[in-house]
Amino acid sequence: MLFRTLADPTRRAIFEQLCREGEQTVGTLTTHAGISQPAVSKHLGVLKQAGLVRDRHEGRQTHYRAQLGALAPLIDWTREMGGFWERRFDQLEDLLKRMDQ
Amino acid sequence: MLFRTLADPTRRAIFEQLCREGEQTVGTLTTHAGISQPAVSKHLGVLKQAGLVRDRHEGRQTHYRAQLGALAPLIDWTREMGGFWERRFDQLEDLLKRMDQ
DNA sequence: TCGATCCATAGCCAACGGGTTATCAATTGC
DNA sequence: GCAATTGATAACCCGTTGGCTATGGATCGA
Structure with missing residues (x-):
């Protein structure tokens, strides 16, 4: 969901602006x-x-603000990928050690 | 480019498998x-x-492996978003300090 | 050499996504 | 109360995308 949501450049730009400038009206x-x-x-x-923004109604305008915590799964995912890589590296290291004996 | 590439679940699954299992043939x-x-x-x-995988030809089969470093821009981007947020928080803090005087 | 295997490419199609205009409900100012 | 403003929704259009089948080129085994 996160990747798909952030895939569109326009949508990402809107999110970036909310991160930079804080709360903004439509x-x-x-x-x-x-x-x-x-x-x-839209x-x-x-x-x-996607949980990336929250809205607050004030009269006839709607204020949106970025919900930065929603990026956590993304950070976790990249860490997980890195973890897989390291684990494989460790296995390779072990293998080389055993071959060395 | 990265977000767009990783947006598709099937494609992401392929990349994840390459991260988990290492080099794999088509x-x-x-x-x-x-x-x-x-x-x-495809x-x-x-x-x-997108630079997320590299291929290696061996006879009639092609081996693909994940190129984890290609995720760096993604990590940078999330950090940048966090940075924007913190900067705004600092500004708010300063403002409150000045109001307190 | 010849059939089988592996993979890439081409061509096609249905579904999706991001844009538009039109419109409506809600709020506000005069 | 009424016109103007704000933003959400509906309906639509069209380009993109992700899937398929068909096919071809390269390599391997017998």
Whole structure:
């Protein structure tokens, strides 16, 4: 889900801006995104579904902010891949040691 | 490019297997992938283009292995996002300090 | 040498995704 | 109360993508 959500450049740009600038309204995000407001809303919906942003309603505007903790699974995944690699390396090392005897 | 490449579950599964099991032939990967061999080849092509795997030809079979270093930009990106967040937090802290005086 | 195996490529198709415009509900200012 | 603003949703269009089958080139075994 995370990878798919962050795969789109426009959507990633929106998320990055929220990380950089903090809370932003849909209108502000739209002016920077270079696409129509409905398109921005759609992207925000996807980001929200992935847990990457949260929204807060204030009158007729909606403020969105990045939810950085949602990136944790991504960090875990990369660590896991690295772990697999290291484990294989250890096995190779063991094998070489046994061959050395 | 990285996010887009890893967005597809099947492709990610292939990459994960290469991380777990080390070098694998196209045939072996195909048996585990549950899709046709051409589909696997296509995925491997995309992974290769993204730098996530390298291939080695040996007779009529092609061995693929994960190139873990290619994940570095991804790790950098998450760190950058975290950095943005912290900077904003620091600014907020400063602001509160000034208001406290 | 000849059939079998392994993999890559080509060509095709259905589904998905990201964009648009149109519209509507809710809120706000006059 | 009414017009204007804000953002979400609906309906639609079209390019991309991930799957398939068919095929061909290269290598290996007999």
